[in-house]
Amino acid sequence: MRWYWIDRFLEFESGRRAKAVKNVSLAEEHLHDHFPNYPIIPNSLVIEGIAQTGGLLVCEHNEFAEKVVLAKVPKATFYCEAIPGDTLTYTTTVEYIKEDGARISATSYKDDTLHAEVEIMFAHLSDPRLGALFDPESFLRMMCLLGAFDVGHAADGSPLVPPPRLLQAVGAEEADWQE
Amino acid sequence: MPTKDEIFEKIQVALVDALGVDDDEVTPEATLVGDLGAESIDFLDIVFRLEKSFDIKIPRGELFPEDILTSSEYVQDGKVTEDGLAELRNRMPFADLDDFAKNPVVQDFGNMLTVADMCRFVERKVEAT
Numbered sequence: 001m002r003w004y005w006i007d008r009f010l011e012f013e014s015g016r017r018a019k020a021v022k023n024v025s026l027a028e029e030h031l032h033d034h035f036p037n038y039p040i041i042p043n044s045l046v047i048e049g050i051a052q053t054g055g056l057l058v059c060e061h062n063e064f065a066e067k068v069v070l071a072k073v074p075k076a077t078f079y080c081e082a083i084p085g086d087t088l089t090y091t092t093t094v095e096y097i098k099e100d101g102a103r104i105s106a107t108s109y110k111d112d113t114l115h116a117e118v119e120i121m122f123a124h125l126s127d128p129r130l131g132a133l134f135d136p137e138s139f140l141r142m143m144c145l146l147g148a149f150d151v152g153h154a155a156d157g158s159p160l161v162p163p164p165r166l167l168q169a170v171g172a173e174e175a176d177w178q179e
Numbered sequence: 180m181p182t183k184d185e186i187f188e189k190i191q192v193a194l195v196d197a198l199g200v201d202d203d204e205v206t207p208e209a210t211l212v213g214d215l216g217a218e219s220i221d222f223l224d225i226v227f228r229l230e231k232s233f234d235i236k237i238p239r240g241e242l243f244p245e246d247i248l249t250s251s252e253y254v255q256d257g258k259v260t261e262d263g264l265a266e267l268r269n270r271m272p273f274a275d276l277d278d279f280a281k282n283p284v285v286q287d288f289g290n291m292l293t294v295a296d297m298c299r300f301v302e303r304k305v306e307a308t
Contacts, residue, residue, distance in 0.1 A: 071220045074197055096227050099239065103224060121224055 004145075005049035006090065012152030012160060015061040019091045020053040020146065022046075026084035040081045043116070046088065046108055047076055050118050054092035054104035056143065058122050061097050063163035064139045071101060071123035078116045086110050100124055136169035181233075186301050190294065193228035197221055207295035215294075229297075235304045242300055243292070244270050248285050259283040273299035 011019040024031075024041050031039035051070045059068050082088055092106040101123040108116040140162055143149060152160025167176075181189070191205045198215050211217040217225070226237045240246050244267060247253050253263030264280050274296040279288060 072224065074199065074224060096231075098223070098227065100223050101220070103227065121220060123220060123223075 004052070004142075005045050006052050006146060009053075009146050009148045009151055010089070012057070012060075012148045014152065014154045014160060015057075015094060015097065016155075017091065017093050018053050018057040018148075019089060020049070022049045022088040022090065024082050024084050024086045024088065031084065040083055041088075043076070043078050046078075046082070046116055047073060047118055047120070049088070050090045050092060050106045050108065051120050053090045054094075054106060054120055055122060056139075056146075056148065057092060057094060057104065058097055058102040059139065060143070060148070060160075060163075061094070062124075064134075064136060064166050067125040067127070067134045068102070068122045069125055070120060072121040073118065074103075074121060075117065075119040077118075079114055080110065082110055082115060088115060095119075136166045140166050140170055181305060183298065183302065186233075186305070187294075187298050189232045190229070190297055190301060193225060193232055194294070197224045197228055205294055207293065207298065209294050210290050211292050211294070211297070212289040229301060233301055233305055235301070235308060237304065241270075242297070248288055254285055257285055259285060259288070273303055
């Protein structure tokens with residue numbers, strides 16, 4: 001199992017907002033174990049998906065230089081269940097990004113129905129020993145896989161591209177990327 | 180310029196949202212850490228909510244001077260020194276440090292700050308702008 005709890009970005013506006021979808025599938029192993037014979041996506045994994053959507057937004061704003069971790073969930077209200085076949089749309093909005101951390105607010109919609117409202121705080125860790133958990137290659141792969149650079153925009157409205165430090169770390173040039 | 184009641188009401192909203200407490204728990208006498216359960220990460224959240232709510236800027240360490248409490252110059256054997264207390268009083272004119280000064284154990288410091296202290300802190304910030 002891969003720890004991806006969103007399937008694709010629909011929108012990615014650097015430093016402001018990101019929207020991603022999560023398709024709930026009966027093929028997901030955990031749906032059979034959470035409540036046997038009553039498959040629903042666990043709310044904790046909805047929060048994780050929202051944290052991935054908003055966390056990458058915060059990471060990208062910092063050019064992936066900060067070690068961003070989920071520190072606190074000030075609010076998580078769920079209004080209904082999501083079952084196999086449902087598509088959840090997570091919209092995360094940056095409330096602030098500061099030196100020590102960041103907070104996002106988010107909604108999850110099931111078609112036109114409000115499914116959840118969540119707030120998440122992220123902390124920026126300074127412990128250098130955690131470097132291996134945050135390697136640039138993984139970030140670049142995840143952002144590509146989720147289509148962030150296909151739909152994303154930088155703060156000035158231009159198409160989103162990986163920051164130079166991420167490209168340098170994986171041995172790619174900016175020119176290579178644009179081709 | 181907001182009145183003292185308006186400042187208290189906005190701080191109450193910020194603390195209810197940041198800490199998940201009920202509004203009747205947020206009394207002027209309530210301590211942020213002991214009574215309302217604030218942890219270090221919450222202070223970042225609270226500071227931002229106050230900045231947004233009152234349109235003020237709160238530099239790091241101004242509300243909660245963690246740099247003094249972790250300084251070897253001002254802390255000896257887990258207690259804040261006389262110089263440290265003087266520096267705390269200088270930096271935190273909004274807080275009543277008299278009780279803390281009787282036995283200034285660093286670990287107890289977090290439990291000293293009350294909602295009323297926070298109101299006085301914001302009143303000063305709002306007045307200054």
